[in-house]
Amino acid sequence: MSEVKIENLCKAYGPVEVLKNIDLTVEDGSFVVLVGPSGCGKSTLLRSIAGLEPITAGNISIGGRQVNDLPPAQRQIAMVFQSYALYPHKNVYDNMAFGLKFARTPKAEIDQRVSEAARILQLEHLLKRRPRELSGGQRQRVAIGRAIVRKPQVFLFDEPLSNLDAALRINTRVEIAKLHKLLKATIVYVTHDQVEAMTLADKIVVMNNGRVEQTGKPLDLYYNPANMFVAGFIGSPAMNFVAAKMTQKNQLDCGAGMKINLPLPPACKVGDKVTLGCRPEHIQFAAEGKIQLKGNVDILERLGEIGYAHVSLPNGQSIVAQITGDPKVGNGAPVSLALSPTHIHIFGEDGSVCSAAAR
């Protein structure tokens, strides 16, 4: 069992609280991604689990053992750093074997573990090289290898892909996913890139301002965001938000004469200010459909198979709609947008969701 359990974790630097009452369970063998904008506390949380940051209050246990006051080495974790943090004066073999040597592991076992890791990561031909003679992707693999040989209960990844170029990032992402399957390891992974989070995670933890905003499976977060922050953070391009006011039962007034009729959750009352959210992929160019908005095209971004149209609405707000193929529309042309009624989210004034639209 290598479950990580975090209860009521708080961390403050003087008066500045960076982590506020975090509760989180990482199940044995699962891949959990902490995601959020810079400064949201995700790295601090990871470093707290690793034992590199002392915590102010709360509990962290790994594999059923409370580790609050244990140094990193005794927590049975292995961390992969954003900068890889390879020892520059040691070759690949020694980089991986270094920790084991100090743990007085027998030489034969070190050899066996290192060559096993090298085989998995295809580093066998590089064992004698120094880190400076490796490419970025190879260094990344060495850093992961150094984690594997320790046979930790939990792997901690701190933005491991952000130093790689775009093509390599996608490759390595797949490699990490395969590795997780192969090792059946428990992984906590920090990233600010929601695509990495969506593709890798069994469970995503969205963080903002030192709090957990929402925890769930990738598609749950995508389809049922709990609040505007999660809704805007998950999905690319980001969800469109249109400010509106409920004028009568099942009708929203978006200003400038734009009225939308749709079934609203019972929690909304006449006169409430709400925000309507809809993802670009659920908005189409179409003159028919239950929910219609009209606007003028600002810019068309054509990506090939699909594209994105930036449309300004009469009330001055701008929304993005996904287009397929090559609609023959010029800039400034008036268009009709159809919003998919099953994919509309209504958020209350405090930003939390009133309810997902009826399906």
Place this chain on the structure above:
Amino acid sequence: MNLRQQASAFAVHAVLLAYTALALAPIILVIMNSFKERKAIFGAPLQLPSPSTFSLIGYDKVFGDSAIASYYINSITVTGGTIFFTLLFGSMAAWALAEYKFRFNTFLAIFLAIGIMVPIRLGSVALIQLIAQLNLINTLTALILVYVAQNIPLAVFILSEFMGQIPKDLREAARCDGLSEYNIFFHIILPLLRPALATVAVFTMIPVWNDLWFPLLLAPARGKQTITLGIQQFLGQYITDWNSVLSALATAIIPVLILYVIFSRQLIRGLTSGAVK
């Protein structure tokens, strides 16, 4: 390369060459004259030794004097010991100041900075009293102690700057790997600090090797003299044995030159060894 660049390159080299000549001239003069007869040293000091003026009399005397060997050994012991302890304690102190937060951190850093600004010779009288009370007068230990104290502030200053450049991730990776703080220092930090250590070693070595002041005050007894002090015996009130003085000076350059070559190679290797990423 256009004309302007050529002109500026020429100007730079001219200035550098002039300074080199200025710095090397006295040394060349010493070496040149150490191979000449006494009469020729005074008759034509700027001339190269010719077959008629060539003489090894100075070297004969220097190497014939059994005390000279002990001067060398004393100088090498003092310089070597000073370098070793300055680097060891200096880097440990720098690591502590750079890595750990504790209550007197800033105070200690300022205290050490004062050590750079105030010349240690101002405290000579107090140092003599202290060394006398410790019963260390006329020992090489006294010299090493004083020189280490003299050099540690600058060493800490230079080394903590370099330590700042070692990425924090490396130390944390080592902590995750289960290394103790001492092992992190000796197995991660020190090897990466090698170029900085070489720099400090060179800065430390040359003034210590050349110093006359503290050997004169703290260890003037026969048998404990360093080379710079030992050579003084050839300088008399009425007669100075210039052949011996010049020969001894010329040979005194060699050990320090060898040490410099060793350290400067480290320095160059360190600079080219590449960073973390």
